Amino acid sequence: MILLSHSEDATLALGSAIAKLLSFGQVVTLHGDLGAGKTVFSRGVARGLGITEPVTSPTFTVVQEYRLPDNRMFFHLDMYRIDNEQAALAFGIEDFLFAKDAITLVEWPERIPQLLPVPPVLPLRLEHADHDLRKITIPDELASKLRQFPLPDGIEVQSN
Ligand SMILES: Nc1ncnc2c1ncn2[C@@H]1O[C@H](COP(=O)(O)OP(=O)(O)OP(=O)(O)O)[C@@H](O)[C@H]1O
């Protein structure tokens, strides 16, 4: 399903709604260019999981770890500055990709194609459509769950 987000707030709200549809142990990959909204979406997921502390971009830290109110974890990874799989293994990426009691979001997953768990990865794609407009492609299995609820304000399904 292809969605259109009309604002940063709408993408945040979408992330928050999708957070409630994810299962623990699941890895979500966020594909898309610089500034497409991957971190904004991730911040929304964190909010939806009940995390209240500031959610900052992991571009420089590579991983940000957040504890949920029930002690499970939210891991937010950004592979942008990771050159290859060896470098990712060196910092212990497997601890984040295969954590059972965590939800893990990965920005720039293209850097580490061989390391991603198959098939449980849920791939999302965010693309610039216009100034504040973003096209967000979500996989069918997630779309069917999302359709059971009203979409957040500022999010619409792209027709055709
Ligand atoms: N509809 C929208 N959804 C999300 N972000 C939007 C939207 N419209 C405008 N923006 C702006 O686009 C930018 C998205 O930045 P963000 O850091 O989330 O991108 P990113 O995909 O994580 O980039 P990077 O690859 O550099 O990590 C923000 O400045 C945000 O305000």
Ligand SMILES: [Mg+2]
């Ligand atoms: Mg980012």
